[in-house]
Amino acid sequence: MADSVFLALPVSELNQKLNGALPMREARTRDFYLAAQAASHEAGVDQLAEQLGCAPSTLYNKLNPNDETAKLTAEDIIRITRLTGSSAMAEVMARIAGGVFYRLPDLSKIPDAELFDLILDEGSMTGDFHSHLRKFLDDRRLEAAEFARLEQDICAVISGWVEIKARLETMVAS
Incomplete structure (x- = not known):
C-alpha cells in the first residue's frame, strides 16, 4: 500500500458550521511553486536534477x-514527490481543491487477524469522534486543542478505512 493518499476532503460545510473556526487560506499557483522549490532545495536541486535526468x-x-x-509537468511533480518524500505539493493541491492532505501510516505489516480487529474497532473510533x-x-x-483531538480522531477513522x-482488495479472488 502507498505511504500516503491525496484526499480532497471538503471542509467548507464544516467550516461554515464552526463559524469560520477553521481558517482556510486560499492556495495559489505561487504557493505550489514555493512548495516545489522547498522540496527540491531540501533534497538538493543538483542531485535531484540528476535523478530526474535533466x-x-x-x-x-x-x-x-x-x-x-x-514548466513542471505532472510526471516531474510525481517524480519529485517520490524522490524527495515531500508531501508539500500535494498539501497545496489539496488546499486548492478545498481539502486536506493526510499521510497514511504504514499498516501493511499488520496480520489479517489484527486487520479484522481493526474492522471491529472502526466503530468505536467513529464513536470516539462523534462523542468528542x-x-x-x-x-x-x-478550541485549538479540541480541534487537534478531532483531527486525530478523523485521521484514525480515514486511515483505518x-x-x-x-487489505480486502488483496483478498478478492480473481
Whole structure:
C-alpha cells in the first residue's frame, strides 16, 4: 500500500458550521511553486536534477514560476514527490481543491487477524469522534486543542478505512 493518499476532503460545510473556526487560506499557483522549490532545495536541486535526468539549470527553470519556457509537468511533480518524500505539493493541491492532505501510516505489516480487529474497532473510533465532536461543540466554540483531538480522531477513522479497503482488495479472488 502507498505511504500516503491525496484526499480532497471538503471542509467548507464544516467550516461554515464552526463559524469560520477553521481558517482556510486560499492556495495559489505561487504557493505550489514555493512548495516545489522547498522540496527540491531540501533534497538538493543538483542531485535531484540528476535523478530526474535533466540538467540542474533546467530544473531551476522549471521551479521558477516566472519562467515561461520551462514548466513542471505532472510526471516531474510525481517524480519529485517520490524522490524527495515531500508531501508539500500535494498539501497545496489539496488546499486548492478545498481539502486536506493526510499521510497514511504504514499498516501493511499488520496480520489479517489484527486487520479484522481493526474492522471491529472502526466503530468505536467513529464513536470516539462523534462523542468528542458533541462535547467540544456543546458551547458552539472550538478550541485549538479540541480541534487537534478531532483531527486525530478523523485521521484514525480515514486511515483505518483506507487500510481496510486496501487489505480486502488483496483478498478478492480473481
